[in-house]
Amino acid sequence: MAIWGLVIETTVGVGERKHAEAYVLAHMKGTREEALVELERRAREHTPEHPRSPKRRRLFRESGGFLLVIDGAWQSFSTRFTVAELLDDSAAPAPPSAEATPPVAEPDPADAVPPPSTPPVEHYADGVPVRPTRWGRTDLS
Numbered sequence: 001m002a003i004w005g006l007v008i009e010t011t012v013g014v015g016e017r018k019h020a021e022a023y024v025l026a027h028m029k030g031t032r033e034e035a036l037v038e039l040e041r042r043a044r045e046h047t048p049e050h051p052r053s054p055k056r057r058r059l060f061r062e063s064g065g066f067l068l069v070i071d072g073a074w075q076s077f078s079t080r081f082t083v084a085e086l087l088d089d090s091a092a093p094a095p096p097s098a099e100a101t102p103p104v105a106e107p108d109p110a111d112a113v114p115p116p117s118t119p120p121v122e123h124y125a126d127g128v129p130v131r132p133t134r135w136g137r138t139d140l141s
Contacts, residue, residue, distance in 0.1 A: 003086040004028050004035035007065075010048055010079040018075070027086060035083045039065055043081045050077045 006025040013019055025042060028035055043059060043066040051072025060067040065082040122130040 001029050002032070004030070004032065005084045005086050006035065006039050006042065007082045007084055008046075008079060009082070011050065011077040014050060014075070032083060032085075036065070039081050039083050043068055043079075046079060046081075048077060048079055051075065 005027055007022060008025050009020050009022045011018060012021050026038075028038060040061075046068060048068075048070065051070060051074075053073055054070045055073060056071040058069045060069070064084070065080065068079040068081070070077050070079075124130060
């Protein structure tokens with residue numbers, strides 16, 4: 001089953017510092033159509049940082065996703081929502097290998113070894129141990 005990335009490319013900044021940045025909103029397994037349904041839901045609910053006082057909001061459907069155009073008092077801001085199939089991820093966790101982890105048999109309760117008994121700890125009258133245990137180590141004094 002394919003893994004789909006829900007990607008957003010949005011306008012950030014204002015004036016001469018205005019530019020586009022891309023973010024991955026989420027990954028989802030399933031069909032491309034299911035990913036597009038989820039992406040449309042997110043596009044309809046999306047409220048970008050700019051413009052602060054929107055005058056007009058238009059959501060367009062295109063082949064790979066959606067385009068949201070919001071007109072402000074002075075400038076328009078756009079946000080593109082795209083569904084893309086994930087082909088490679090350098091930071092993805094390695095899938096467990098069937099050969100690397102052989103099946104583990106359930107231990108028999110009759111073969112269980114009782115935990116080692118710990119010697120009693122000597123305390124002063126105020127409750128402080130005479131000999132600190134240092135996180136369970138008995139070889140330290």
